[in-house]
Amino acid sequence: MSAVTAPRNPTLRKAHEFRSEAQPIWCPGCGDYGVLNCLTQAFAILELQPHDIAMISGIGCSSRLPAYTKCYGFHGVHGRALPFATGLKLARPDLEVVVVGGDGDGYSIGGNHFMHACRRDLDMLYLVMDNRVYGMTKGQPSPTTEGDWDSQIAPGGTQLRTFNPLAVALAAGANFVARGYAGDPIGLTDLIVEGMRWRGFALLEVLSPCVTFRPEEIHWKERAHRRTKTVAKDRATAIADTLTEDELSLGVFFRGEEVLSGAEVRPNISLSEIESQFAI
Amino acid sequence: MTRASISVVFAGSGGAGAMTAGAILLNAAARCGYYGVMTQLFGAQVRGGESAALIQLSIDPVDAQPDTYDVFVALDWEKIEQFAPEIPLNEKSIVFAAKDGGKAAPSVVKSRARISEMEMTDPGMTLLERALRGKRVNIFAAGLIGALVGLNEGSLWEALNETLGHKKPDVVAGNKKALAAGIHMAKQQQENFRLASTRQDKRWLITGNQAIALGTLRGGVRFVGCYPITPATDLVEWLAPVLQKLGGKLVLGEDELASINMVLGASFGGVPAMTVTSGPGLSLMVETIGLAVAAEVPVVLINVMRGGPSTGIPSKTEQSDVNLAVYGGHGDAPRIVIAPMSVADCIFTGEWAVYIAEAYQTPVIVLSDQLLGQAQQVIDLGAERPKPAQRRTDGGDPKLFKRYALGADPISPMTLPGTPDFAWVGDGLTHNEMGVPVSSASAHAAQMQKRARKITQFNPGKFWGEVWGEGETAIVTFGSSIAPAREAAKRLAAEGHSVRVIGLRVISPLPAEALKEALKGVRRIFVLEQNLGAQLYHYLLGAKGVPLDAESIARTGPLPFRPAEIAAHLI
Numbered sequence: 001m002s003a004v005t006a007p008r009n010p011t012l013r014k015a016h017e018f019r020s021e022a023q024p025i026w027c028p029g030c031g032d033y034g035v036l037n038c039l040t041q042a043f044a045i046l047e048l049q050p051h052d053i054a055m056i057s058g059i060g061c062s063s064r065l066p067a068y069t070k071c072y073g074f075h076g077v078h079g080r081a082l083p084f085a086t087g088l089k090l091a092r093p094d095l096e097v098v099v100v101g102g103d104g105d106g107y108s109i110g111g112n113h114f115m116h117a118c119r120r121d122l123d124m125l126y127l128v129m130d131n132r133v134y135g136m137t138k139g140q141p142s143p144t145t146e147g148d149w150d151s152q153i154a155p156g157g158t159q160l161r162t163f164n165p166l167a168v169a170l171a172a173g174a175n176f177v178a179r180g181y182a183g184d185p186i187g188l189t190d191l192i193v194e195g196m197r198w199r200g201f202a203l204l205e206v207l208s209p210c211v212t213f214r215p216e217e218i219h220w221k222e223r224a225h226r227r228t229k230t231v232a233k234d235r236a237t238a239i240a241d242t243l244t245e246d247e248l249s250l251g252v253f254f255r256g257e258e259v260l261s262g263a264e265v266r267p268n269i270s271l272s273e274i275e276s277q278f279a280i
Numbered sequence: 281m282t283r284a285s286i287s288v289v290f291a292g293s294g295g296a297g298a299m300t301a302g303a304i305l306l307n308a309a310a311r312c313g314y315y316g317v318m319t320q321l322f323g324a325q326v327r328g329g330e331s332a333a334l335i336q337l338s339i340d341p342v343d344a345q346p347d348t349y350d351v352f353v354a355l356d357w358e359k360i361e362q363f364a365p366e367i368p369l370n371e372k373s374i375v376f377a378a379k380d381g382g383k384a385a386p387s388v389v390k391s392r393a394r395i396s397e398m399e400m401t402d403p404g405m406t407l408l409e410r411a412l413r414g415k416r417v418n419i420f421a422a423g424l425i426g427a428l429v430g431l432n433e434g435s436l437w438e439a440l441n442e443t444l445g446h447k448k449p450d451v452v453a454g455n456k457k458a459l460a461a462g463i464h465m466a467k468q469q470q471e472n473f474r475l476a477s478t479r480q481d482k483r484w485l486i487t488g489n490q491a492i493a494l495g496t497l498r499g500g501v502r503f504v505g506c507y508p509i510t511p512a513t514d515l516v517e518w519l520a521p522v523l524q525k526l527g528g529k530l531v532l533g534e535d536e537l538a539s540i541n542m543v544l545g546a547s548f549g550g551v552p553a554m555t556v557t558s559g560p561g562l563s564l565m566v567e568t569i570g571l572a573v574a575a576e577v578p579v580v581l582i583n584v585m586r587g588g589p590s591t592g593i594p595s596k597t598e599q600s601d602v603n604l605a606v607y608g609g610h611g612d613a614p615r616i617v618i619a620p621m622s623v624a625d626c627i628f629t630g631e632w633a634v635y636i637a638e639a640y641q642t643p644v645i646v647l648s649d650q651l652l653g654q655a656q657q658v659i660d661l662g663a664e665r666p667k668p669a670q671r672r673t674d675g676g677d678p679k680l681f682k683r684y685a686l687g688a689d690p691i692s693p694m695t696l697p698g699t700p701d702f703a704w705v706g707d708g709l710t711h712n713e714m715g716v717p718v719s720s721a722s723a724h725a726a727q728m729q730k731r732a733r734k735i736t737q738f739n740p741g742k743f744w745g746e747v748w749g750e751g752e753t754a755i756v757t758f759g760s761s762i763a764p765a766r767e768a769a770k771r772l773a774a775e776g777h778s779v780r781v782i783g784l785r786v787i788s789p790l791p792a793e794a795l796k797e798a799l800k801g802v803r804r805i806f807v808l809e810q811n812l813g814a815q816l817y818h819y820l821l822g823a824k825g826v827p828l829d830a831e832s833i834a835r836t837g838p839l840p841f842r843p844a845e846i847a848a849h850l851i
Contacts, residue, residue: 022716051700056545066705067716072697073705074548075717076541077571083505083538087545087553088697090529091503095549095697116534267527271497274522278484278494280310280658 015040018050020070025061029218031182031208032062032129038185039098039127040069042192046096053096056085058110060102061136062129062208071098079109082117082126089122096196097124104134107143107163114165117201118172121259125195125202128165129182131210131217139213166242166253169203170235175256176202177238179249181224182209187250194252200259207248220248227251282476285338287346288425289367290418292355294322294329297418300443301355302333303656304422304459306485307439308431309337310658313480317343317623317657319840321363322595330359332367337429339478343622343657344767347844349373351473352393353421355400357382366839369393374471376400376424378417396471400424402454402461409454416458419444423462430474433463484659488623488652489515491659492582493522495630496554498665500638501580502528503553505542507535509561510594511650512584516556536564544568544577548706550673550696552634554580559588559601562645566608569643573613573731575706576684576694578637578644578671582630585649587837597650598837599759600811605645606788606819612728614735616640617788619647619759621746624659626652629785632666632743639669640734641694647787649810651760651840666743675702682713686726690733735789744784744791747798751778753850754799755833756826757808758784758816761841765808768846777851787816790823805830806849812836 018040026032043053055066059078066073072095076084085099106114106128117126132149134140140153143163150157166177176198180188188206195202207224209217227249232238238254290301299320306318316337323329334349336342348368354360354377364387369375373393377384378400388395401415419440426436440459445452486494493515504523506516520530529546533539539555546553557565562583572579585601587593605617616636620629629646637644675681675695683704685692692713695702709717710724748766751773755765762783769779782798784791799805805826807817814834820826833849 049700051698051703054549054697055705064717067707070703071705072703074545074575075705075707075709076544076575077567077708080537080541080568083533083541084545084548086531086538087503087505087542087547088549089545090531090542091546091551091553092549092697112534113538116538265524265527265529267525269525271526274497274525275494278486278490280307280483280485 012047013044013049015044018043018069018071020068022067024068025064027212029211030061031131031210032065034182034185035062035127035129035188035206035208036065036068038188038192041189042196045189045193046196048096053098054088056081056088056097056099058101058105060105060134062100062102063105065100079105080113081105082110082113085124086117086120086122089124093123098196099124099126101128103128103130103132103144104142107165111143115168115172118169118174118203121173121175121201123199123201123259125192125204127192127195127204127206129206129208130165131208131214133210133213135210135213164242165203165205167239170239170242170254174203175200175254175258176252177242177254178203178252179205179207181207181220181250183221184224184250187226191252198258224248224250231255281472282474284340284476285336285342286351286429286473286475287349288335288337288351288353289332289349290353290355290421291330291332291360291367292418293358294325294327294331296355298331298333298355301353301418301422302335303443304419304436304439305426306335306656307442308426308435309429310483310485311435311438312431313478314339314475315341315658317655319345319651319655321366323359323362324595330362332363334367337475339476341660343655344763344843345840347842351376351425352388353425354378354381354384354388355417355421357385361385361387364388368842376421398465402457404457413451413454416455419455419458420462420465423459424466427463427466428469428471428473436463482661484661485656486623486659487514487654487656488620488626488648489584489654490518491623491626492620492630492646492648492653493519495627495632496580496582496634497522497526498627499631499634500552501554501634502526503543503546503551504528504530504556505533505539505546505553506530506556507533507539507561509558511586511654512556512558512582515582515584515653536561537568540565540568540579540581543579544572547577547579548697552578552638554582554634556582556584558584558586559604560591562601562604562608566604569615570609570611570613571708572643573615574708576641576731577706578641580633580637581643581645583645583647584653585647593838595650596838597760597840598811599649599761599809600813600815600837601647602787602809602811602815602819605647612732614732615643615645615788616735616738617645617647618786619784620652621759621762621783621785623652623655623657624663625785628663628666635666635669636738638671639691640738641671641691642734647759649760675699678702683715684711684713684727684730686713686730690730690737738789740786740791744786744794745798746783746785747780748783749773749778749780751780752801752803753777753779753806754782754802754804755779755806755808755846756782756784756820758787761808761810764841764843765846767843768850771843772847772850779850790820790825792823792825795825799826806833807831808833808841808846810835810837810841
């Protein structure tokens with residue numbers, strides 16, 4: 001495997017140095033602005049350089065985020081950010097891989113990859129900006145939308161149960177599972193830092209209100225709260241916590257086992273030795 | 281009296297060991313200096329279906345299927361009628377059958393082939409051994425035919441050891457007895473199939489799937505993301521342990537969507553990467569092929585074609601993914617499509633695919649098929665190798681760096697993540713030279729033209745394809761149809777009709793100039809392919825690669841083209 005052997009720049013970066021000049025397409029008041037700020041804060045706290053980081057995303061409002069940073073990044077097709085990040089991390093374990101996206105991208109079209117990324121447990125942060133709506137296509141219900149939420153495309157609501165990403169992630173084997181809120185910058189920055197430091201797959205579900213299509217989410221401000229319960233040590237209790245606590249409780253729900261960094265795979269055979277098996 | 285070639289079929293119900301018998305015979309023949317090829321015919325069942333090993337041995341290089349088979353060995357008759365029509369026999373064929381193998385298949389009887397029944401087992405076996413271990417009819421048959429063909433005993437023993445020597449000692453001992461019994465039985469036969477003696481040059485025995493895998497390794501592929509699919513799985517199964525030893529990685533994706541995106545991710549990271557699939561998998565991957573085109577990410581896709589559409593015939597061959605490979609996806613998404621011309625050429629094509637993908641920052645689709653992929657063949661060594669080419673990763677002056685720069689050269693620098701001062705974000709959205717999403721008409725047109733220019737700039741040189749023979753009649757074809765076309769041309773030439781065969785290694789972009797040159801002096805053109813819709817024919821007509829009066833020979837798979845069938849079209 002090739003790796004870039006660039007000397008690390010010892011200069012510490014400030015948060016704004018991770019921001020690009022590109023203007024976000026997000027609506028005024030969108031929660032994603034807060035998430036972007038917290039991410040760049042976290043990068044600075046972690047003493048990273050922009051080129052150390054690869055920001056990977058799919059499609060949706062929040063998936064536009066990589067272009068707003070000065071990091072390397074890839075804005076791929078809808079729902080496939082996690083497999084892209086999987087390939088990248090396996091090929092380049094030296095990179096800090098951060099995957100960002102929304103609830104539709106991650107839990108609907110990318111739902112299968114979500115489960116399997118939890119199982120693979122590669123060292124990356126998966127930050128989902130959950131606004132419980134498809135914003136870019138102007139207001140359709142997503143898997144986390146309440147079943148009775150009325151919309152043009154689903155009059156009277158979908159009547160479906162909401163998807164619980166934390167419980168699913170835990171059932172699929174994720175070892176770091178947490179929920180943050182875009183309106184709680186200090187708490188969210190802490191969670192991003194912890195998620196990035198975590199060795200293994202870290203799911204960070206972030207409540208990120210869509211003021212345009214879900215204006216009622218403005219009231220998350222009053223209702224979101226830090227969780228007080230001790231972080232569960234066993235998976236079953238953690239799953240129970242995610243199912244019983246209200247959907248606006250913030251903090252870490254589970255810290256399982258971290259992944260021990262595997263030794264770099266080195267070639268121990270030459271291609272001509274492999275070819276010799278065909279000689280007759 | 282000796283002969284130059286012989287064709288042999290081992291057939292039976294699944295588990296009877298037809299493939300093993302074929303592998304032993306081919307391996308032993310290769311050791312004696314003969315050329316040979318074995319193709320496989322399977323039913324759909326994993327166990328207990330029908331299976332047949334189709335083998336041709338010759339003193340000359342051989343890769344086409346014969347019109348009819350000389351020798352047919354029925355290990356048992358149980359399932360043979362299910363595919364006997366796919367194995368043509370005639371009154372000159374001889375059939376060896378186990379005495380207690382059941383009633384001869386009606387279509388074999390109808391072919392008027394001579395049927396010779398015999399006890400196909402080691403006569404020294406006890407009843408208990410027969411019951412517990414089976415009678416090893418297949419090993420017996422390999423010994424019988426190997427000896428009748430005139431292979432020296434030593435090579436048969438070596439072939440047995442290489443094929444089954446790793447089994448438990450009692451199994452190995454039983455196999456040895458069965459082989460010896462087969463060789464002994466040959467001495468009591470009147471038949472004589474002895475092949476003429478030949479030279480023992482250094483050669484390889486390799487399958488098409490292994491050959492492509494090897495080629496891509498030579499090209500530098502060190503990451504593979506894939507999902508199991510017939511008939512491509514054996515390629516990946518050969519590759520997985522090998523890649524591990526080479527320090528690379530192979531990941532089994534949760535589906536084809538994941539696999540192709542993993543490959544893109546690894547490639548974005550700077551590691552030459554590929555996926556391996558078949559039609560249904562390629563269908564799922566087309567959205568991401570478009571992404572790879574738009575974001576200009578090198579990626580190799582090996583597509584081992586099978587009967588389609590939908591689930592089709594998973595285990596059998598067809599050349600029906602030409603349209604999908606060339607055009608699959610929405611929008612204008614030009615990519616490069618190449619196809620190996622033989623089992624041996626799979627090595628070249630695999631290696632070349634990686635260099636092209638890397639140098640042009642584009643998806644390269646390699647169209648193989650079940651017939652080529654699962655054929656095991658004796659090949660000569662010393663074929664020319666493609667010239668290595670690499671990705672352009674030097675960003676130049678960081679202040680001037682533009683990932684998608686529009687310049688005289690449409691290939692712009694693709695710096696690797698981790699390189700300071702050269703960060704960029706790849707995007708499937710229409711973007712400007714910096715990679716920033718924009719939706720202006722001018723940026724859209726400029727970037728589309730940049731990508732198109734990259735592909736039209738691709739010049740395969742002499743590797744575009746190959747021309748065999750001359751004459752005013754030409755067959756234009758690709759992949760596994762080249763071999764029977766060449767065989768047909770050879771026979772017609774012997775009868776005084778000269779026919780030239782033009783094999784396309786590069787399908788898209790069409791090497792129009794080279795094809796025009798190859799067609800000089802031709803009055804009648806046939807485009808030969810194994811799909812009902814005449815996909816290659818229409819593609820060539822559309823690209824003006826062949827004139828409007830060109831004719832089409834197109835039919836569905838899975839039956840491979842026979843030389844006689846092609847010859848019949850031409851005269």
